[in-house]
Amino acid sequence: MASSYWDSTQRKFWTFTKQQLNLERKKLEESERNLVSMFPLPDRRLLSIYFYHQLSKMARPLGIRQQALATAQVYIRRFYTKVEIRRTNPALVLATALYLACKMEECPQHIRMILAEARHCWDVDTSFNDISKIGECEFTLISEMNSQLIVHHPYRSLAELQSQFQLIQEENALAWSIINDHYLTDLPLLHSPHQIAITAIVLAVVLKPTQGNLQPVQAAGVANALQTLGNARNGAAQGAQNRVQKLVDWLAESSVDMEAVVECTQELISLYEIWESYTDKTCKDQIAKFVKARGVDK
Amino acid sequence: MFSGYNTKKRVAERYRIVGFISSGTYGRVYKAEGKNGRIGEFAIKKFKPDKEGEVQYTGISQSAIREMALCTELEHPNVVHTVEIILEEKCIFIVFEYAEHDLLQIIHHHNQPQRQAIPAKTIRSILYQLLQGLVYLHRNWVMHRDLKPANIMVTSSGKVKIGDLGLARLYYKPIHSLFTGDKVVVTIWYRAPELLLGSRHYTPAVDLWAVGCIFAELLSLRPIFKGEEAKMDSKKTVPFQRNQMQKIVEIMGMPSKDRWPLLTAMPEYGQLSSLAAGNSRFQRPQGLEHWYRACLKSNNYPPGPSPDTPGEDGLSLLQQLLEYDPQKRLSAENALQHPYFTTHSKPSENCFEDSKIKYPVRRVSQDDNDIRSGSLPGTKRSGLPDDSLIGRPAKRLKEG
Incomplete structure (x- = not known):
């Protein structure tokens, strides 16, 4: 392996023990106890599958390669260890993570193309309609990840x-x-x-x-x-x-x-x-509930 | 509420802007002092929004993203240290450790009021430190792609630090050829022949050519290959840099297939022969060795082997850095093993050691120290132009 991984920010700041990770997430959930109890969500792995499907839907027409998709997935996972998912609009976070990952993986996509594909694959309820939303969310993403954007795969x-x-x-x-x-x-x-x-x-x-x-x-x-x-x-x-x-x-x-x-x-x-228990619909509906209720897309 | 981006850190709460240092295509750099318990001096680079006076978020440019990511990731005594990155009010600020000098300024000082050579020991230490920084970058799969005197910082304690990763990128197994990403890299005088000849898949060897050019410039106090840049035409095709190639050939002689087997595969190879036609100086090039000896003589380096002259080892190192064939050119790692560095005592970690020369501090202008108003449309820059010496070619074009 390239020597760089051992001194990487990935190893230093984004690799956890299971206990550490659980603790971080518990802290996050406790800080948002009301939201968490109001909007139950499917198992994290099921959500991840749903996110992956949505990312692929955006990526396919643009010919985005697997490694950029993988980087976007890592960004999303890192971000949601820092920010409670119910406070966000996942549609926006996913589109932004993909936009950012493409730049990092040297296959940049125009922000308008990402916006267009994002609007294709989410319902009106959960969608957003302005590139400035992605631009702003990019600031949030980078800031939460402390500009540690290089991912070793x-x-x-x-x-x-x-x-x-x-x-x-x-x-x-x-x-x-x-x-x-x-x-x-x-x-x-x-x-x-x-x-x-x-x-x-x-x-x-x-x-x-x-x-x-x-x-x-x-x-x-x-x-x-x-x-x-x-x-x-x-x-x-x-x-x-x-x-x-x-x-x-x-x-x-x-x-x-x-x-x-x-x-x-x-x-x-x-x-x-x-x-084996995965269905698109459950994830979609449960996300839509908190996004609509909180109007986070507006 | 996740309805917008909330700045967690504010520049104004953490730093006091002392003055304006320089500006370029990327934005501008300010000198600052720490505030509220933060001690020391800093250089803050503020990225220009894509459009001047931008009031909306439009997405961060890929080069800014690269620079932020690399600055965060890299940590080496010979690479400028990044203190933090602040995202505030649609602007990006990278806070660096402050360096009082840079090589351009040092070279400038030795040209005025009259020419006085840089001590051989200083040059040796500078190169040694520069190459150590470069070994670190290359080991981490980072190509700098814009090494030049203005981008090599020197602290007041003589530590050399590679700066400005604005064009740097990771090169591990790129999917697209590097050419597709950025059509033009490296400021023209330091651009390697394979780039001038249109190579698509260039390597970190381009950085070593630049080191060779910098070495030559430290010795002679003038850019060794001072060509004129051909501008891109309206169709944005990349022109062949005829004049720059000429400058190289005038000293180095024509590259040959024997010494550089892949030469004929270069996209602009055909241009090379047209260059030779009718130019008598190409038949009798000066030769690097001749250039070197003349340079040492005119700058009064003492003859014979001694620590006070770069001597024969210096020539040999320079020849191996300014090697036409990128595959034969020294790597940063091998360059450090060269007798130039190993024969005498180990080069100092302080390039000013034993030197009595006093260098002026960095010029800081007071005309524009309002870091907030930087993106107002039509703001005239009254500070120093980029790279502060006149006659320097403009910074390279980004993002083809």
């Missing part, structure tokens, strides 16, 4: 490690999509990009994707993978494939924190589990 580590592990094309694609999925969880605030990339590689190898069979990852599959991994680690890998064993040996010899890999995997399992 696991994609780079994946690219660096794929040759070392001799990943086949399908495995690489699967690892890539697992990395995409991890932005729907708190993992970007909890672990280094390197750690995430290793988890994605381990899962990709154990899950054995075959050509034409690149289905969405399922919770059960990942849980099995974890089992396989556990067996291999305990040396009880009778019948475990050579590749997995090799990988496990490599992990054992390197300084990779296996507990962290297991932790990341569990986080992903619970994501895939809860994903």
Whole structure:
């Protein structure tokens, strides 16, 4: 990994332990107790899925690439550890995060294009109609993030490690999509990009994707993978494939924190589990409620 | 209520503006003192809104975003330290540590009232510190892209600090060629030949060419390749910088395919041969070695090896920095290993050590120290022009 991550603001200011993160969020909710009880919201992961869908809808017509989308997701997650979501208009925050992320990832989009796409994918109730809203929200976003805008992604580590592990094309694609999925969880605030990339590689190898069979990852599959991994680690890998064993040996010899890999995997399992209960509508409605009630878009 | 942006920090509550330092395409820089318990002197860069007199938020320019992000991220003794960034009333303020001098001002001082060479030890320390800052930037995948004397700060205690990251950017595996982002980078006199020849995918080696030019300028007290900039035409096509390329060739000789294998692949390669046609000086270029010896002589550096002359090691370093082929050019890291730095004692961390020269303090103008009124339409700037010395080319164009 580029040496820069270790001294980065991401590591110093935006990587938390689970306890720290929970504490921050609790503080935030307690400061807005009324709002929180008045407007219940779906599980954070479900909201993240909804946000991702909305971001993709904006990004697709503009040809915005995945890394900018990922950066926008990280900005949104960071922002909502500092500002209670019910005090904001998520439509505006999402559009602004995407606008800002595109500039940071060197694929800038005109603010008017972002506004136009944002208006396409949100209802009148939750939308906004002026570029100055995005411009102003940009100030808020940057200020809450203390201008710490450079985000290190696991994609780079994946690219660096794929040759070392001799990943086949399908495995690489699967690892890539697992990395995409991890932005729907708190993992970007909890672990280094390197750690995430290793988890994605381990899962990709154990899950054995075959050509034409690149289905969405399922919770059960990942849980099995974890089992396989556990067996291999305990040396009880009778019948475990050579590749997995090799990988496990490599992990054992390197300084990779296996507990962290297991932790990341569990986080992903619970994501895939809860994903099955996801509906667009619930998220949409519940967001619309507090946005309308509070008139935050006006 | 989340109905608008609320400033958490205010410039006026934290700083007292002492005066105006300079202005450029980006906005203006003020000198300030800390207030309310904040101690020390600062330089505050205020970004100009996209349109003068802008009353609405219109989105922050990409170059300002880059600069804010990089200034926040980077921390090195040889890179200007960013104290904080304040977003207030639709304006962006970056607060930097204050540096009393810069290389342009130092070079200027040695030209007046009559020419007097910069001590060899001072130059060696300046380059050493500059390269350490550059190693740090390049290790972090940051290309500066606008190194020139005016952007290299020097504190009163002789610490050299790379400043103005306004054109800097991360270059790790760019999706678009760097050319697509910014059509023109690096102030013309310090622009590397591969940029002049239209290279799309240039590398951090462009910064090392600029270091070579700065080294030469510290020695001779004049820009080594002082070309005239061809302006962009109305169609905004980037013109071939014929005159600048000529200045380089007059000293360095024509680049050749043998020494620079990818030369013929450069988009503007064809222009090069037309340049040579009918110019007799190209057949007999001065040669860098000849330029160097003449320079040392006219500036009275003593002959023979000693710490008081840059000597033969200096020539060799300069040759390897002003290398046509960007792949052969020294990297910042390798430059630090050059005998120029390693033969004698380690270069000082204070470039003024053993020097008796007293440099004047930075000029600060009182005409405009109202940091708030900066974006009023039609405000005439009566302070120093950008880069304070006349005859300097205008700052580069941003955002093609």
